[in-house]
Amino acid sequence: MSIKNLTPYVFFDGTAEKALQLYERTLGAKTEGLQRYGEAPETSKARTPQNKDRVMHACVLIGEARMMVSDVPNEGGSAGRSNIELCLDFDDAEDMARKFEALAATGEVTMALHDTFWGAKFGTLVDQFGIHWMFNCATQAK
Known part of the structure; x- marks a missing residue:
């Protein structure tokens, strides 16, 4: 099985931490693995x-x-x-690349598949129906 999970990915404009606090307080949510842009490699464009x-x-x-x-x-x-994208988590990078290219054929690649600093191959696209997809496959043991 190549696709392990389909996970919604929700984007905020500077209010993610407040949203997390609200979800923890009202829904009993638990936040794991919180990382800030300040922790990204110095070469990251978003580290400002x-x-x-x-x-x-x-x-x-x-x-x-x-x-x-x-x-x-x-x-x-x-x-x-x-503000919402769907993230597919794969366990096979070659299968991920095939599925990425197949969905991209009638859509638009917004970030080509590439190796990341978090130890994964990652890319994004928008399909022909306007759905935003993220493709992720761990390449290193965590």
């Missing part, structure tokens, strides 16, 4: 003084469900960006 405290990534457990949360980097505009 105005982004350093913004949430780059967090996993939120609500009951048995999981969602990912991030603040959009403060780069002077997130107009037109979807």
